[in-house]
Amino acid sequence: MWRTDLLATKTFWEQWFEGLTSTFLGLQTKKMLFLAGAERMDTELTVAHMQGKYEMHVIADCGHVIQED
Secondary structure, three states, rough: OOOHHHHHHHHHHHHOOOOOOHHHHHHHOOOHHHHHHHHHOOHHHHHHHHHOOOOOEEEEOOOOOOOOO
């Protein structure tokens, strides 16, 4: 049973992710990023990873199982 009409929030979906990468990279702490697949990382995340600004772990074959707290 759905408790929320997700389609009613569709106009906000893109805004939820705007600035997410820069916010993550701007944190003044050690960072670890867990991904289900690295093929859709944006350029800013890719460059920062190459520069060693965060640790990344790709968890294969998990699909959308990864959740954040």
